[in-house]
Amino acid sequence: MTDSSMPPRPATPPQPGANADLTTTWAYLLHGVDGIMTRLKDGVSYTKYMGLYTTAYNYCTSSRMHGSLETSIGGTRTTGANLMGSDLYNSLQRYFRDHLQSIRGQTDTLHDETLLQKYAEEWNRYTVGANYVNRLFTYLNRHWVKREKDEGRKNVYTVYTLALVVWNEEMFKYIQAKNNKLANAILRLIERQRNGESINTGLIKQVVGSFVSLGLDEQDSNRSNLSVYEAAFQTPFLIATENYYKAESEQFLAENTVSEYLKKAEARLKEEEDRVEMYLHSSTRKGLILKCEDVLIRAHAQKMWDDFQNLLDFDKDEDLQRMYALLARIPEGLEPLRKKFEDHVRKAGLAAVQKLVGSGGQEAADQVEPKAYVDALLEVHRRNQEVVNRSFKGEAGFVASLDKACRDFVNTNAATGSNAAKSPELLARHTDALLRKSNKMSEEADLEQALNEVMILFKYLEDKDVFQTFYSSKLSKRLIHSVSASDEAEASMISKLKEACGFEYTNKLQRMFTDMSLSKDLTDQFKAKQEQNHGEMEINFSILVLGTNFWPVQAPKIDFNIPADILSTYNRFQGFYQSKHSGRKLTWHWNLSRNELRANKMNPKYIFMTSSYQMSVLLQYNDNDSLTIDELVQATGIPKDQLEPVMNVLVKSKVLLSDEKDTYDYNPNYKNKKIRINLNMPVKTENKQDTSEVLKTVDDDRKFVIQATIVRVMKSRKTMKAQALIAEVTQIIAARFTPRIPDIKKAIDTLLEKEYIERADGTRDTFNYVA
Known part of the structure; x- marks a missing residue:
């Protein structure tokens, strides 16, 4: 004025x-x-x-x-x-x-x-x-x-509040009465700003601030409320905002891609957040943002969901981040993305394995290399894990979708077919290769990283007991044949398995290492005893004494004729061991033992590394130049069907010569560039035999695990209905493998026969624990 x-x-x-x-x-x-x-x-x-x-x-x-x-x-x-x-x-x-x-x-x-x-x-x-x-x-x-x-007395105010009351009646209402003149003036100014013009935001802040000041609390005239601000400005402002963005978003999407719209919506939401800070009351924030989310996101969510697969297929990371950030604002926004992402990962995993198998069918599936298989699965997981972390901020729902998809394609794919044990087997074989001396890891850190990656896939295995059995078999061979990369790596892997599945899962694995340590001490004691009683030992001898309950090895049921060259050492150790452990019985695993023979007849004097069966055969040629297969069977005690593969290796290496009449001759003209020659090569049928034995072991073990779990549950609950019992047993065992309901029912029948449990009187589906 x-x-x-x-x-x-x-x-x-x-x-x-x-x-x-x-x-x-x-x-x-x-x-x-x-x-x-x-x-x-x-x-x-x-x-x-x-x-x-x-x-x-x-x-x-x-x-x-x-x-x-x-x-x-x-x-x-x-x-x-x-x-x-x-x-x-x-x-x-x-x-x-x-x-x-x-x-x-x-x-x-x-x-x-x-x-x-x-x-x-x-x-x-x-x-x-x-x-x-x-x-x-x-x-x-x-x-x-x-x-x-x-x-x-009502309507009495302090002088300053009285001034505001009079302003509200005589000035504010006077101007507003003319078609919301003040509020509409502000809205038109805000629309100009939304259209890209520069406006006097301080002016809006002053006028809006007056609306806030004019709100009076009837109970306390010194305290204001937002009644005037909300009625005169906030309500029409939110309506105008909805109308503006509804028209703009529809037009923009009609003329641009979803990716461009994501940028536009993101920018608009940021502008409205800033608008509250610049000149609106803070109470407007919630209603304004909800309105914008409804118009800019919820109204067009279907188009975003439809375009999501395209963004995944072309690795449009920035667009994925924007879509996630926008749809995360509405409660129903992310679930369709999670489902699509799960399907995407599952298809990628199945396609990766199918690429390995090609069109070769079951034969090609059986020939899949463990490393190639594991690398293919890990690459799919790694790539999509990065998407989850980077594009979806590691959100729990997307992590769950990734895990579910990985669990599906890790356990069932083109390489596994209907064989649920295939994935655990391939992962165990890959782990075995990593932990052998022959692995190509140049640094311990590389090996540790590789083992961590094994555990990534391990957590997705449904039948962890199958992996355990295969792993146990492979570990036993690494220890027996001294081909582990390092004790530290072996201990690290067992520690990882223990952390994932508990002490019981790795108990037998840890006992194997205990037996190895005890066997070294036993060998040293035996050598010292022999040197004391008989002077220097005739042959260099070491022994592994393995606990029957902890090692997955079985002695072949043959009457092996122990060669005279080692018989005295054999008898001495038998006596030595019985003197220390009179109640124990030794079962000799000749099929697993290794030997070194010096060929004194040859020049140079080659050293052959052999199995005990090969040793037994070659020692026959100390006194013979030619022997038939039947003569060798009688001399060694090895059955013909097991001896023939042994002979094939010796013939192939040209240590022995063979004609078509099953006769094998000593080769006096044998030549090799090496002095030490390893003849102890695995027989081709070994892997198939190993797999068959492992699966049989797994089946037997599962029967006992299911029965033991039922007994523990019934001992705790005393009385249970069949359906509840099956559900709880399934839940408990699921950490190791997925039990089949018929197997659980069969175990219940077995326990009924053994009188561990009984049917409740007058019922068929309720059981009591028998103390």
């Missing part, structure tokens, strides 16, 4: 005395109040301000009766000092009302930004002035207003 818009300022009345009447007092106060409200920029001297303050104080505290004046305020008869406060309060109220009525017409012809500027200018001048006036009438607020409110 400029001075030119106000009438000439009248001369200042003299300050009234302590007992001045209302007319004299108000004339002086009115001049000062009007000066503060309209000409504050001209300043108010300290003397003038204190004069006004004192006059208001004196009038409010005056107890002089003006004649016999009595009045009624709110139904209460009031006299004296009470009346003085009431007269002053009413005079202020009339002044504020008259003042605003005199200036509000200046807004009639204004629109949009000019209207907002005028409104903000008047609001700032008015509220600053009212704040000063409020201080002038501190005593009125502290005593008369407080007393009136304490006595329950």
Whole structure:
């Protein structure tokens, strides 16, 4: 408000005395109040301000009766000092009302930004002035207003709040009554900003701030609420926002790709977040963002879901991140993505294995190399794990989708067919290759990383007991033949398995290492004993004594003829061991033993590394140059069907020569570039035999595991229905393998026969534990 818009300022009345009447007092106060409200920029001297303050104080505290004046305020008869406060309060109220009525017409012809500027200018001048006036009438607020409110009078406010109430009635409602003129002016300004124009955000903040200030709490006039702000601005603002973004998003998607729309929606949401910070009340944030999410995301979620596969197929990481971030804002947004991602990973895993197998059918599937198989599965997991971590922020739902898909294709694929044991077998064979001396890992860290990757696939195996049995078989051979890469690597792998499946899972594996250590001590003791009794030993001898219950090895049922060259050592060790452990029986595994023979007849004197069966055959040629297969069977005690593969290796290496009549001759002209020659090569049928034996062992073990689990459950529960028992047993065993319901039912029947459990009287599907 400029001075030119106000009438000439009248001369200042003299300050009234302590007992001045209302007319004299108000004339002086009115001049000062009007000066503060309209000409504050001209300043108010300290003397003038204190004069006004004192006059208001004196009038409010005056107890002089003006004649016999009595009045009624709110139904209460009031006299004296009470009346003085009431007269002053009413005079202020009339002044504020008259003042605003005199200036509000200046807004009639204004629109949009000019209207907002005028409104903000008047609001700032008015509220600053009212704040000063409020201080002038501190005593009125502290005593008369407080007393009136304490006595329950309604619509009585402190002077500053009174000024706001009058502004609301005389200025704000006057302008808003004309088709929400103020709010619409703000909305048009915000729309211009959304369209890319620069606007005066400070102006909007001032006007919106006035809406907030005009909200008054009926219970506490010193506390504001948001009723005016919400009704006058927030509600139409949210409606306008919805309409704006609905039209824009539909048009944008009609002309652009989903990827472009993701960028647009992301930017728009950020703009609205910033808009709250710039000039809106913080309470608007929730409703505004929900409205934007509804219009920008939920309304177009189907198009995003439909385009998700395209983003996955072409590795559009940034777009995936945007889509995830947007759809995560709505409760139903991510589930369709999780399902599509699960299908995507499953198909990728199946395709990777199918590529290995090709079109060769079951024969090609049987020939899949463990390393190639494991690498293919790991690559699919690694690639999609990166997508989960990078694009989906490691969200638990996507992790679960990845795990479920991996579990599916790891256990059933083109290489496994219907053989559930195939994946555990291939993973165990790959692990065996890693832990052998022959592996190509140059650093221990590389081997440790490779073992960690094995555990990634291991956790997806449904039949972990199959892996355990294969692993145990391979570990036994590595230890027996001393071909482990290192004891540290073996211990590390067992530790990983123990962490994943518990102590019971690795108990037998750890006992194998204990037996190896005990066997070394036993060998040293035996050698010391022999040297003490017989001098230096005739042959270099070491022994492994393995616990029957912990090692997955079985001695062949043949009557092997121990060669005379080692018979004395054999008998001495038998006696030595019985002297230390009289209650134990030794079963010799000649099929697993290794030997070194020096060929003294040959020049140079070659050293042959052989199995005991090969040793037994070659020793026959110390006294013979030619022998038939039947003669060798009789001499060695090895059955013909087991001896023939042994002979084939010796013939193939040309140590022996053979004709078509099953006769084998010593080869005096044998030549080799090496002095040490390994003849102890695995027979081709070994792998198939190993697999068959492992699967038979697994089946036998599972029967006992199921029975033992049923007994433990029944011992704990005492009485259970069949369905509940089957469900709980399945849940417990699932960590090791997925039991078949017919197998559980068969185990229940077995336990009924053995009288570990019994049927409850009069029922067929309820069982009791038999103590």
